Structures are given as C-alpha cells and as structure tokens.
Amino acid sequence: MDFLKALKPIHWILGAVAILFLMGWSSYNSFVTQTNAIEGQWKQVEVQYQRRFDLIPNLVESVKGLQAQEQKIFGDIANARTAYTGAKTTDAKVQAANQLESGLGRLIAIFENYPQIKSDQAVLKLMDELSGTENRVSVERRRYNEFVQSYNTATSVLPGKFFASLFGFGSKTYFEAADGSENPPKVQF
Numbered sequence: 001m002d003f004l005k006a007l008k009p010i011h012w013i014l015g016a017v018a019i020l021f022l023m024g025w026s027s028y029n030s031f032v033t034q035t036n037a038i039e040g041q042w043k044q045v046e047v048q049y050q051r052r053f054d055l056i057p058n059l060v061e062s063v064k065g066l067q068a069q070e071q072k073i074f075g076d077i078a079n080a081r082t083a084y085t086g087a088k089t090t091d092a093k094v095q096a097a098n099q100l101e102s103g104l105g106r107l108i109a110i111f112e113n114y115p116q117i118k119s120d121q122a123v124l125k126l127m128d129e130l131s132g133t134e135n136r137v138s139v140e141r142r143r144y145n146e147f148v149q150s151y152n153t154a155t156s157v158l159p160g161k162f163f164a165s166l167f168g169f170g171s172k173t174y175f176e177a178a179d180g181s182e183n184p185p186k187v188q189f
Contacts, residue, residue: 023159023163024163024166024167027159027160027163027164027167028163028167030154030160031151031154031155031160031163031164031167031169034147034150034151034154035151035169035172037147037151038144038147038148038151038172041140041143041144041147042090042144044140044143044144045137045140045141045144045175046093047140048133048136048137048140049084049093049097049137051133051136052100052130052133052134052137053081053084053085053100055126055129055130055133056077056081056100056104056130058126059107059126059127059130073103073106073107073110074107076099076102076103076106077100077103077104077107079099080096080097080099080100080102080103081096081100083095083096083099084096084097084100090173091173094175104130104134108127141175144175145174145175148172148173148174148175149174151171151172152171152172155169155170155171156171
C-alpha cells in the first residue's frame with residue numbers, strides 16, 4: 001500500500017503512455033503480419049490461376065475446328081487470359097479471372113454436347129487436369145477469404161480499429177463470385 005501512495009500522478013501518466021505505446025506497437029505488428037499473410041495467400045491464388053491459364057491453350061487446341069459459335073468462346077477465353085496477364089491490380093486480376101471462368105463454363109458445356117470430343121483421351125486428361133485446378137483455385141480462394149476475414153475483424157474491433165486508422169490500415173476486399181455465377185452457363189447452337 002505504501003508503494004501505491006508513493007506513486008505520483010506523473011508515474012501514472014507515464015505508465016498509461018507506456019501501455020498505449022505497447023498496445024500500438026503490438027497492433028501495428030499484427031496488422032503488418034496479417035497483411036503479409038493476405039498477400040502471400042493471394043499469390044497462392046495466382047499460382048493456381050497461372051496453372052489454369054497454362055492448361056487452357058492445350059485444351060483449346062484439342063477442340064479446334066468446331067463451329068464458329070465455339071470459336072467466339074475460344075476468343076473470349078484468350079481475351080480473358082490476356083487481360084489477366086496485363087492486369088496490374090488484384091481487382092483487375094479478379095475481374096479477368098471471372099471473365100475466364102465464364103468462358104470455361106461455356107467450354108465445358110460444349111464438351112458435354114460433343115461425344116467425339118468427350119471420348120478423346122487427351123481431352124479427357126486435360127479436362128481432368130482443369131477440374132483439379134479449379135478445385136485448387138477454390139481452396140486457395142477460400143483460404144484467402146479466411147485471412148481477409150481475420151484481418152478485417154482485427155481492424156474493425158476495438159482497440160484494433162483505433163490503431164488501424166491511426167496507422168493507415170484499411171479493410172481488405174473479399175474474393176467474391178462473379179455476377180451471374182450462380183446460373184449455369186448457356187450455350188446455344
């Protein structure tokens with residue numbers, strides 16, 4: 001008890017400042033760590049996108065010579081791949097990836113309507129590889145969104161919200177499904 005009586009107001013103020021400093025330091029380090037984890041996880045999504053983009057030209061070559069309507073789908077896929085390669089921001093890459101997924105859905109529908117394509121072993125192997133890649137993309141996106149959720153929670157609850165705004169850490173964007181992705185692709189012949 002004598003110790004507490006001996007403390008002067010300046011000691012209490014210095015103690016409070018030290019505690020706030022340590023909380024700020026800890027929060028900043030946590031935000032940086034979580035931001036790096038989100039960026040690292042996004043790179044994993046990009047690795048799977050690259051795998052997908054590497055498979056697609058082989059798949060397209062396997063089914064060339066189809067009707068002109070299918071050629072439009074191949075053009076859309078090629079344009080999406082070019083857009084992804086040239087994209088500078090995460091949002092632009094997500095948009096290009098969504099455009100590609102739309103084209104892939106239509107391409108898969110074409111395969112289902114052409115029995116001679118479905119019976120080709122090379123095409124079946126490529127389709128299996130593409131299916132596996134799509135599963136990997138889905139897993140990596142889910143992990144990315146989990147990291148974003150953790151980060152956004154940390155930056156939106158107290159005291160994290162105060163320190164996040166103080167240090168300039170904003171919320172991160174979730175990876176969301178493209179508009180219309182809940183509907184099956186339509187292919188007209």
